[in-house]
Amino acid sequence: MSGVRCRVSGIALWHPTPDTWHHGGSVESTLVRRSDDGAPRTPAAELRLEWRVDGSLWATKGDEERPVSVRRCFPWSEPARHLSLRDSDEEEFALVRDPAELDPHSRAALEMALAVAGFVFEVTRVLEIDEEVEIRRWRVETRQGPRTFQTRLDDWPRTLPHGGLLIRDLAGDLYHLGRPAALDRHSRELLWAFVD
Template identity: 35%
Template sequence: MNITVDYQLTRNSYGKLVLMNQFGIMHEGVVPIRAFPITDPNHGIALIDSQGHELMWINQLEDLPQHYRELIESELAQREFMPEIKRVSKISGFITPNTWEVETDRGETVFILKGEEDIRRLSATSLIITDNHGIHFLIQDRLALDRHSRKLLDHFL
């Protein structure tokens, strides 16, 4: 269902998203959630209320009016922090927990990997690595990494 003139999406004075439905009911603190955040981020987005109930389903972001699309994209950008690893510089050891030094699309960082179970395959070539603080790091294509990075990563796969 697309947002039409029957719906209004705004931001209140506290910066929270507010959805007014076709019956005039206001829902404050609306949160957009992607159904497929990595594999298909622009399709299938639910707007949910503070109790987790789905208020609206958006098939495609492109179908929304620009103002609504910008509001949702802004909210998603604040909620979804997932740096993409471009290079693995160093790993402190091959027994977990260990410390990883990596270069991401957001700069260099260091994190602790608690256990090998915190490296999850999304596809044959893409991975998600979760650090000890719950931050997710994406490797879009491990085969596209440099040789040194692949060699270090292969110890955990």
Template identity: 35%
Template sequence: MTKNTYTFNKKIQLIQCPDGKAGIRRKRKDGQQEDVHARIVRCFPWQHQSRFISIRDPKGKEVALLESLDQIDDAEIRNMLAMEMEAINYVPQILQIESIHDEAQLYNWKVVTTAGKRQFFMRRNESPRQLANEGLLMKDISGDRYFIKSLEDLDRESKDKLWIYLD
């Protein structure tokens, strides 16, 4: 069924499912082999993107821990994992800030991101979070995240508007 696999140990194999998604092939208690979809979780989603990747079954139980993506020789499997992680960890990057309005309790942000234009609300007492590498991470009231890669990359007007919210 699949040509590319990566073997963790006698019991667990990382495979590519027929629908293109990452899967786990494992032996059940009764000796039967089963294929299930895998959930790929980065242990350090912000600090270390390709190290310590937890491979979990659909119920959330970890079946293997990849210390580094480079452990996998098979380029297709590696790409499959990378793509999936990128999708799940996708956060629109803010390229430009059009306006930030104070609306009693909430701030109304209008921005332009890598995914297109967006309007979102942030709670008054939630500051943007400073990431280790200069980036800023923002979370809106629905839980959606947006990030700014580097303050220096923003244009002058955007920086001015952002100024108050920085710690």
């Protein structure tokens, strides 16, 4: 089973990644074990992040420096907090509890890495949903701009614990509708078949 392990206040958590979700599955984090490894926790003031010309994020703490990738520990409940910085072996190098605690240069580097990774497209409007042979074609507006994507006809949006919807397209991209009831009337009418 794949997922993301993150340490928050000395507790190891496992959070499923999108490839582990199944229809009707849960996206909530699961407590795995108490971390008693005695590993020192790095205060945000001691962590430095740098976005390099080659498009990589580098993290430095003390004398250690390495390229890292960002994983959200709680992508739906706290998407902007508890960010796990992983090295090339997928080992957690550092945990950023709150990006506001970082120095401005490091915070800007982290924001760049998050933007480039494009974790999830945030849907602001649904323009059209067409069904074709075994395919459903979606045309939407997102915070990142207009998008058209396809899902299998038998793939339905997943309902999230907070009431939002998550759609995974054929290419593996994720589309999040945080509050479907707050969308415009046309969007709600198109989505009514997918919402209880």
